[in-house]
Amino acid sequence: GAVVSQHPSRVICKSGTSVKIECRSLDFQATTMFWYRQFPKQSLMLMATSNEGSKATYEQGVEKDKFLINHASLTLSTLTVTSAHPEDSSFYICSASIGTGLNSPLHFGNGTRLTVT
């Protein structure tokens, strides 16, 4: 069964509004979660690393003030897309690893398809 739950699965919002996406680890604690973005027919691009109890680490080119990440507990990370624009329309996916070993695979949430009109 799923080990990472993501909500909502699909959201449509108007330009200028904010959208919050939740990512939960089920039955395990995740001190680190990862947020990826995927445009159509492209691969997953890492946006940021969400760290429980501390600030997120953003990848180059990702605006931290636009994509707010909060990891307030060991089982929940949230990504808020602020002042969304049509170019933010994408598939956002969170992931977490049950273990910390090199061979611990990432488990992905089912993704959130965001459409900004």
Next chain:
Amino acid sequence: GQNIDQPTEMTATEGAIVQINCTYQTSGFNGLFWYQQHAGEAPTFLSYNVLDGLEEKGRFSSFLSRSKGYSYLLLKELQMKDSASYLCAVPFSGGYNKLIFGAGTRLAVHP
């Protein structure tokens, strides 16, 4: 830097065997992952290789050659449901669970 190359698209026939190649360049090596992703869905883990050689897991096998910076995913007895994108991924330098993904290979299985 780190770089991953995969073919963009492949087609194959149901029941056949297909090999999806991946070449990578990393400043350090902490293993290589293969994931399967159906359209509109999240990726699912297929395999992890850290040592040279072939790892077999049912119909899917994965091979690694560290000296050549090369891996392949071998799919046997292809089924229609195997039509998906197959993503090769390696950890970022110094980041154990933080993965960089290749662009993915879209496999279309035909009857």
